[in-house]
Amino acid sequence: MFVKPDYDCTKCERLCSFRNQNKQKFKTYHNGAVDSFGHLDSEVLVVGLAPGLNGANQTNRPFTNDYAGDILYPALKKAGLAKGNYQKRADDGFELLNVRVTNAVRCVPPQNKVTTDEIKNCRPFLIDEISNMPNLKIILALGQVAHNAVLGALGYKLSAFKFQHGQLYFLKEKGLWLLDSYHTSRYNINTGVLTSAMFDDIISKLVTNLN
Numbered sequence: 001m002f003v004k005p006d007y008d009c010t011k012c013e014r015l016c017s018f019r020n021q022n023k024q025k026f027k028t029y030h031n032g033a034v035d036s037f038g039h040l041d042s043e044v045l046v047v048g049l050a051p052g053l054n055g056a057n058q059t060n061r062p063f064t065n066d067y068a069g070d071i072l073y074p075a076l077k078k079a080g081l082a083k084g085n086y087q088k089r090a091d092d093g094f095e096l097l098n099v100r101v102t103n104a105v106r107c108v109p110p111q112n113k114v115t116t117d118e119i120k121n122c123r124p125f126l127i128d129e130i131s132n133m134p135n136l137k138i139i140l141a142l143g144q145v146a147h148n149a150v151l152g153a154l155g156y157k158l159s160a161f162k163f164q165h166g167q168l169y170f171l172k173e174k175g176l177w178l179l180d181s182y183h184t185s186r187y188n189i190n191t192g193v194l195t196s197a198m199f200d201d202i203i204s205k206l207v208t209n210l211n
């Protein structure tokens with residue numbers, strides 16, 4: 001059975017209290033655990049960090065109306081992994097093709113920072129995503145938090161798999177590839193850690209590995 005977090009998931013005290021504050025402040029926002037986006041029969045799973053306050057936490061679609069989505073979604077579309085026009089709304093008709101997108105932590109954290117306990121609390125949902133994707137071939141981890149969360153969910157020790165932008169690991173016991181990328185965050189783009197061209201190269205590597 002596919003298990004996703006309840007809208008009002010209570011596993012993380014800090015995230016619950018932040019959510020309650022946001023419910024007062026941003027009455028039209030989703031303000032709950034954010035659903036994954038894309039079909040479970042996809043071959044690709046993109047794992048991000050957590051919803052942004054005015055982005056996925058507002059729209060209930062990962063990366064939607066978050067700066068990071070402005071890099072992620074056009075790159076997927078350019079590579080033929082999405083169709084429609086990404087317009088930063090959950091009802092924009094934008095569709096992912098052979099890709100599902102989720103987050104290591106499903107609820108918005110204060111200052112975009114998650115704790116180790118919050119990642120652990122949310123792990124069962126990531127495990128469940130992965131085990132309900134029968135055609136899954138490759139997981140794209142956006143940033144080190146996602147990289148660690150994926151390895152934790154799959155039962156691997158982190159020490160054997162250093163996070164490195166562009167690194168592709170074969171997780172042979174699972175028959176899955178793990179591809180690392182710097183997160184498409186505003187900070188990484190503004191500081192030049194990641195450029196759109198570098199991210200396009202990551203998506204090309206992903207596509208090459210699918211074929």
Ligand code: URA
Nearest residue numbers: 048049050056062063
């Ligand atoms: N929005 C998300 O849903 N996830 C991220 O990692 C960043 C922004």
